[in-house]
Each structure stands twice: as structure tokens, then as C-alpha cells.
Amino acid sequence: MLTMRNSLRIIVSDVDDTLADVYEPASENIISGLNAMLERGKRFFFISGQGEQNICERIVRRLHPIYRNQILLGTCSGAEVWGFSDGKLAEAPFYSMYEDKFTEEMKREWREILRGIIDDFGFLVLETMPRDRFAEVSGGDPKIIMYEDRRAQITFEVVNGCNLNDEQYGYFKERVPYLLPDRDLRVSIIRHANELFEKKNIPITARAAGTFAVDFAVKGVTKTTAIEAIMYHGKAAGYWENIPSKEEMPLTLEIWGDKFSTVNGGTDTHMCEAFPHDVRAIDFREEPKGELPERFNVVLWDGEQHLCKGTEEYMKRSGVIQ
Numbered sequence: 318m319l320t321m322r323n324s325l326r327i328i329v330s331d332v333d334d335t336l337a338d339v340y341e342p343a344s345e346n347i348i349s350g351l352n353a354m355l356e357r358g359k360r361f362f363f364i365s366g367q368g369e370q371n372i373c374e375r376i377v378r379r380l381h382p383i384y385r386n387q388i389l390l391g392t393c394s395g396a397e398v399w400g401f402s403d404g405k406l407a408e409a410p411f412y413s414m415y416e417d418k419f420t421e422e423m424k425r426e427w428r429e430i431l432r433g434i435i436d437d438f439g440f441l442v443l444e445t446m447p448r449d450r451f452a453e454v455s456g457g458d459p460k461i462i463m464y465e466d467r468r469a470q471i472t473f474e475v476v477n478g479c480n481l482n483d484e485q486y487g488y489f490k491e492r493v494p495y496l497l498p499d500r501d502l503r504v505s506i507i508r509h510a511n512e513l514f515e516k517k518n519i520p521i522t523a524r525a526a527g528t529f530a531v532d533f534a535v536k537g538v539t540k541t542t543a544i545e546a547i548m549y550h551g552k553a554a555g556y557w558e559n560i561p562s563k564e565e566m567p568l569t570l571e572i573w574g575d576k577f578s579t580v581n582g583g584t585d586t587h588m589c590e591a592f593p594h595d596v597r598a599i600d601f602r603e604e605p606k607g608e609l610p611e612r613f614n615v616v617l618w619d620g621e622q623h624l625c626k627g628t629e630e631y632m633k634r635s636g637v638i639q
């Protein structure tokens with residue numbers, strides 16, 4: 318039975334589906350658990366494709382302000398890392414591959430390209446919202462997508478456009494000259510966007526993410542590079558001191574996530590890449606054991622429930638919450 322070790326000092330955790338449902342706030346239990354662990358001096362490095370405002374809204378603003386300097390946010394898939402000062406989000410990130418790589422001109426051009434693609438497809442763009450609510454509002458129409466500008470990353474949620482029927486495909490075929498035969502619109506969006514970024518020399522990569530998203534993220538950036546910048550290259554020196562040595566990490570550090578399967582892209586594996594390979598990672602999704610990457614110490618959560626509910630169960634079993 319998996320339980321939390323007393324020697325644990327740092328938890329490196331994914332956010333969506335590990336700590337909170339996508340576009341939903343974290344549950345009361347998760348918040349109580351995080352607060353209890355912060356009180357005991359544990360530190361958290363939240364790593365996510367989301368932006369800093371989103372993670373603050375859904376999680377951090379409900380955590381004790383006095384312990385917020387025990388928290389780091391790795392945002393936009395690792396493009397930036399943020400900390401807190403006097404309980405508030407710091408004014409600037411410790412590390413930003415976005416600000417380092419992008420001129421104002423590039424920031425503008427990138428957004429123009431995406432507006433062009435939205436026009437080409439005739440998409441109606443809505444703000445992000447929980448899946449159930451979007452299903453209600455969009456009624457399954459693939460022309461309706463969610464759009465979020467996270468500053469260092471932009472995301473399209475092509476919820477209804479990943480498996481088109483003949484009629485829907487015909488609609489897009491008539492209006493989009495570069496539509497590929499694939500019934501998942503993301504394939505055409507990604508290919509076309511990457512061609513345009515390359516032509517204009519903009520260091521952004523379009524890639525499929527989650528179950529129905531397209532992420533437009535800073536090129537060459539991963540969750541691994543963000544973690545390494547902090548843990549080994551002193552990018553948050555003065556904020557987080559006494560980072561455990563690599564020898565100490567297997568006993569003092571743990572990774573939480575929900576996507577490690579090598580078949581499904583396994584984006585949470587990027588967190589493992591940054592640490593000695595025997596550091597334990599818990600997979601809170603029910604993924605087939607045979608699909609887990611062998612070179613890391615990824616273990617499947619062995620409780621009754623999974624995803625965020627599994628994380629709650631882990632906190633309960635370990636005596637963190639009642």
C-alpha cells in the first residue's frame with residue numbers, strides 16, 4: 318500500500334486531473350491536504366500547461382498566505398517559473414523562456430497567425446469552461462472551440478472537432494484549402510500553424526495536448542527544462558534554499574501526475590526526466606501497467622479512486638487529512 322514518507326520535503330506535481338478537474342477549482346479536501354502539508358514545512362512545485370493566473374485562481378489563493386513562499390509554479394508547459402512574495406504572486410517570473418526569446422514583434426505576429434487560422438476554419442471562439450458546461454453550450458458543434466491566451470502559451474480546446482462525421486468534414490473541406498484527410502481538425506491546424514511559424518521564424522510549436530487541445534507553446538521548452546533551471550541552475554536562489562542533493566532526492570522528493578503512459582504521450586514523464594530515475598512518481602490515472610516507462614520509478618496509485626479523487630485518498634490514507 319502506497320503511503321507518504323515522513324522524509325518527504327518537496328512534491329513536484331501536475332495540476333490538471335491530478336489536483337483539480339480541468340478548468341475547475343480544486344476540491345476542499347485537496348486544499349485542506351495541501352495546507353496541512355505546507356504547515357508541516359513541505360514545499361510544492363506545481364508544473365502545468367496552465368498559466369500562473371489560472372493556477373492561482375483554482376488552487377493557490379485558497380492556501381495560507383504565510384506558506385506561499387513554499388510554492389513554485391512552473392507554467393505554460395515549463396516556459397516560466399513563478400514564486401510568491403508577501404503572499405502574493407511575484408511581479409516577475411524567476412525564469413522565462415518566453416520573455417528571453419520573444420520580441421514584441423514576434424508576440425504580435427504569433428497572435429495574428431492564430432487569428433488567421435480561426436478565420437480560415439470559421440471558428441466561434443468561447444472562453445474556457447468546465448467540460449460539462451461546454452458540452453451544453455456548444456451542443457457538439459465542431460465550429461465552436463474554447464480559446465485561452467496564457468501569455469506564454471495559447472491553447473485551443475477543439476472539443477467537438479477531434480472525430481468529425483462526413484457532414485462536418487464536408488463543411489470544413491469546402492472552406493479550408495489546407496484541410497488534410499484526417500477527421501481530427503487538430504492535425505490540419507498543427508501542420509499549418511507550424512509551417513507559418515517556421516516561415517516567419519517564430520519559436521513556437523503547435524502540438525496536440527490533453528484529449529482535445531492544441532497547445533501553441535514556446536519551442537524547445539518542456540517541464541524538464543523549467544525544473545532543471547530551478548533545481549540545478551539556481552534560478553530561484555534566495556527563494557528556495559536547501560534544495561536536496563541528487564543523492565537525497567529519492568527519499569525527500571516525490572512526483573505526482575496522471576499521464577505517464579508511453580502510448581498516450583506521457584507528458585508527466587517530463588517531470589521524471591529532471592530527477593534521478595529512482596525518485597518515485599505516482600500515477601493517479603488508471604493506466605495499463607505495461608505502458609509505463611521502464612526507466613523511471615513510476616508506480617500506479619493503488620487506491621479505490623483515481624485522478625484528483627485518488628490524490629485525496631492518498632492524503633487521507635497518509636493521515637494528512639481526515
Ligand SMILES: [Mg+2]
Pocket residue numbers: 331332333334335574575576
Ligand atoms: Mg494532468
